[in-house]
Amino acid sequence: MNILVINAGSSSLKYQIINILSQQVLAKGLAERIGIEGGRIKHQYATNEGFGEYILEENLPEHATAFEAITGLLTHPDFGVIENPESIKAIGHRVVHGGEKFTKTQIITPEVKEAIKTLIPLAPLHNPANLIGIEASEKFFPNAVQVAVFDTAFFATLPEHAYRYAIPKKFYTDNSIRVYGFHGTSHKFVYNEAKKILKNDHLKAITIHLGNGASMAAVNENGESIDTTLGFGPLCGLAMGTRSGDIDPSVIFYMVEELGFSLQEVKNILNKESGMLGLGGSSDARDINEKCEQGDADAKLTLELYTYRIKKYIGSYFAALNGIDTIIFTAGLGENDAVVRSWSCKNLEALGIKLDEEANVKFNHTKVPVEIQAPESKVKILIIPTNEELEIAQQTYELIK
Structure with a gap:
């Protein structure tokens, strides 16, 4: 068919x-x-x-x-x-x-x-x-x-304490303000691929989708997403190509009330002028890596902040899942940026997470799923090329066959 x-x-x-x-x-x-x-x-x-x-x-x-x-x-x-x-x-x-x-x-x-x-x-x-x-x-x-x-369907399994915001209830009941999550098709695809590779139908996993937009998801042993970094819109969570990711809402009030920016201007800044672009001068991680190698301090800070956010959410989701079996990197940077993967996994030995640095470099740009954890790592670290089109085709077939 x-x-x-x-x-x-x-x-x-x-x-x-x-x-x-x-x-x-x-x-x-x-x-x-x-x-x-x-x-x-x-x-x-x-x-x-x-x-x-x-x-x-x-x-x-x-x-x-x-x-x-x-x-x-x-x-x-x-x-x-x-x-x-x-x-x-x-x-x-x-x-x-x-x-x-x-x-x-x-x-x-x-x-x-x-x-x-x-x-x-x-x-x-x-x-x-x-x-x-x-x-x-x-x-x-x-x-x-x-x-x-x-895209949002994969996150329908989030528990209420994960998808609700601590704001008056009417904004949820009357205005549907809650966490929805995005990139769900990609997260679901790589999780299911990991089950095949690791021959384990009950994986606890952290899936990390790093493209120009970026998100992470915590997936329990039943294949249910229980948390994700993107929320009501695609702006929160990780730093991204041009998006700020998590920011204290007070900054927005300050920019409007004290600095004189309009809400539209602030929206534009946080969505289109921030992230890697705002910190390091380019939304392309390849440019940031090149500048970093040349000793550019802003580029180094950009990579440190970008990967520190990923590490923080790894720790958070490790706690939410009460331990994990695997971490999965996917999408543009996840598949093709050895530096981002390396810095994201540094100093996580206390969680049983240790990267094999040689394998990480060797399998950069891989076209097939690979394991890149060190032999002593208790947690499997995978690179799995995402294929949202195949996932959409498979879901379509399953529905109509």
């Missing part, structure tokens, strides 16, 4: 076709600059030698136009991989926010779409684009079953 996976952003659309039985990627691509001059689709298709590539450059005034072009590429006689749209039996859509309503993967109905609309205030940048992607795919693949996979 071929499943099409869609991840629609406000001006982009990522896609993959996966044969779910063989788990082979038949085609993948990215449509960029939708609604902006200079649209472009990078389309890759499976060949006997690997992947061929075709670049389509044309204006894409809306998502429907992009979907039409992608459909043409997927069915093209030279670089297509399906005969016609009817070859796709199901389409799995990444939907960022499911609120408290959607705690599991759902077949998309008019009622589900309407409910996703009502959640737009909780994810104003993402849910509208996700909906547009759904409606465009319904137009060009009318016979396929449309399925929504929610």
Whole structure:
């Protein structure tokens, strides 16, 4: 069965076709600059030698136009991989926010779409684009079953003492203000992969997703997330590429009341000008590492703060889980930054956590799951490349098979 996976952003659309039985990627691509001059689709298709590539450059005034072009590429006689749209039996859509309503993967109905609309205030940048992607795919693949996979669903198991904030109850009951968590599809995927690798169906794990956005999750022996660093929105917890992570709310009041910034300006600073960018001058960890090697004090502080936050949450989640079996690093930095992994695991021997520094460097940029703990480490330390598209395809298949 071929499943099409869609991840629609406000001006982009990522896609993959996966044969779910063989788990082979038949085609993948990215449509960029939708609604902006200079649209472009990078389309890759499976060949006997690997992947061929075709670049389509044309204006894409809306998502429907992009979907039409992608459909043409997927069915093209030279670089297509399906005969016609009817070859796709199901389409799995990444939907960022499911609120408290959607705690599991759902077949998309008019009622589900309407409910996703009502959640737009909780994810104003993402849910509208996700909906547009759904409606465009319904137009060009009318016979396929449309399925929504929610990023927040993995955190539906958080206990109330973990997802509630210590503010008046009415803000939860009337306004749905609570911890929702994000990157759930990635956390779930790497946790399930770790169970296979370690041959243990009852792992206690800390999953660490380090991309431009970053989050951690505590997962108990039943595979249930019991805590996570991201909350009502994607700003708290770890320091990130451009986001501040945890900050005393008093700083925000001070910036507004004493320094004269508007709330919109503060929001922009904390979301787009902080994190690695604000501390070290670049949101790209490769630049920060290079500056650090050259003796730049700001870059060194950036890495120290970034990894210290990770260590603090490792300790916190170790306590919440009453011990752990494994730590899992994933996503851009988690998979490809040996310095971040090394500094994050330093001086944790008291918790039974010790990294093998040689293995950490040797297996940087790994394409397959690997163990990088020292022989005497009581806790397994894994690098597992995330694959959110495969997780979405698998959840879609499980729902409709």
